[in-house]
Amino acid sequence: MNGDAIAVDATRSEGAVTDVRAFCIRLLGNGDLETKLAPPTCPDGSPLADGAPGPSLSIDRPVRAVGLELAAGAPPLPRPGELASPEARASCLARFAHHELMAAELFAWALLRWPELPAELRHGWLLALRDEQRHCGLYLERLYAHGSKLDDHMLSPYFWKHAPAIAASPHGPRAFLSAMGLTFEQANLDFALLYRDAFREAGDEASARVCQVIHDDEVGHVALAARWLERLSEPDQSEIERYSRAVPFPLSAARAKARRFDVAARRRAGLGDEFIEFVRSARSTQETRPRRPRDS
Numbered sequence: 052m053n054g055d056a057i058a059v060d061a062t063r064s065e066g067a068v069t070d071v072r073a074f075c076i077r078l079l080g081n082g083d084l085e086t087k088l089a090p091p092t093c094p095d096g097s098p099l100a101d102g103a104p105g106p107s108l109s110i111d112r113p114v115r116a117v118g119l120e121l122a123a124g125a126p127p128l129p130r131p132g133e134l135a136s137p138e139a140r141a142s143c144l145a146r147f148a149h150h151e152l153m154a155a156e157l158f159a160w161a162l163l164r165w166p167e168l169p170a171e172l173r174h175g176w177l178l179a180l181r182d183e184q185r186h187c188g189l190y191l192e193r194l195y196a197h198g199s200k201l202d203d204h205m206l207s208p209y210f211w212k213h214a215p216a217i218a219a220s221p222h223g224p225r226a227f228l229s230a231m232g233l234t235f236e237q238a239n240l241d242f243a244l245l246y247r248d249a250f251r252e253a254g255d256e257a258s259a260r261v262c263q264v265i266h267d268d269e270v271g272h273v274a275l276a277a278r279w280l281e282r283l284s285e286p287d288q289s290e291i292e293r294y295s296r297a298v299p300f301p302l303s304a305a306r307a308k309a310r311r312f313d314v315a316a317r318r319r320a321g322l323g324d325e326f327i328e329f330v331r332s333a334r335s336t337q338e339t340r341p342r343r344p345r346d347s
């Protein structure tokens with residue numbers, strides 16, 4: 052299950068990319084945005100092959116071009132009430148674009164790490180990866196409209212810093228599904244609407260519409276994770292049990308939401324009412340104050 056750790060830049064693929072493995076290696080092993088946002092298709096536009104995904108690869112960190120390096124110490128995410136300021140909006144848009152970029156990278160990471168998973172799940176992850184690339188592009192367009200670009204901002208490794216715990220988990224892909232789909236993406240059901248309304252309130256309807264698109268796509272990503280966590284877990288476990296066992300510390304249900312809690316979107320994603328209530332009422336054991344949204 053666990054592949055040998057490799058330096059990703061030693062695996063740069065050369066030539067045309069025609070399969071999922073080479074595509075993921077190229078995405079993680081090249082640092083520029085253009086390559087990272089290139090769609091998962093063959094040069095002629097046909098689907099990538101995934102019939103022989105090869106041995107498991109474990110990658111510690113993605114390659115990043117100058118200006119896109121991961122760095123600790125990013126300022127806090129502006130609060131929704133601060134978005135009347137164009138600088139605050141740009142800061143938010145950069146943060147959200149980078150979350151999407153990291154999500155695309157982490158789906159590539161998972162596709163390389165677990166080649167033995169059912170083709171249907173791998174295909175679902177590849178489609179989600181493509182959505183994350185599109186989401187990143189949508190936020191970047193709004194960032195450019197504000198006269199800013201990604202390398203004007205500090206880029207926190209927020210998602211990547213959880214990769215070692217996922218990689219070390221005995222729950223393997225269940226840890227990934229719980230962390231990515233049922234924690235980060237579940238929380239984004241709330242954050243995307245919270246910030247949609249904040250952008251709208253600030254008069255930035257175009258950014259508000261982007262948040263809505265992302266919220267709507269996120270329902271499908273949460274549904275994919277919930278469905279596959281069930282399929283890959285023991286049959287007698289409840290939804291709460293299988294999430295709680297597999298989610299890697301320090302992630303937990305307390306991180307799977309924002310203070311605006313959207314029950315309807317969770318139901319549309321197929322989450323059961325007991326699990327929804329479990330998340331809604333979860334309190335962090337580490338802190339008593341609510342976290343600022345998507346802080347690093």
Ligand SMILES: [Fe+2]
Pocket residue numbers: 151154182183186265
């Ligand atoms: Fe996304």
Ligand SMILES: [Fe+2]
Pocket residue numbers: 154179183236268269272
């Ligand atoms: Fe997503």
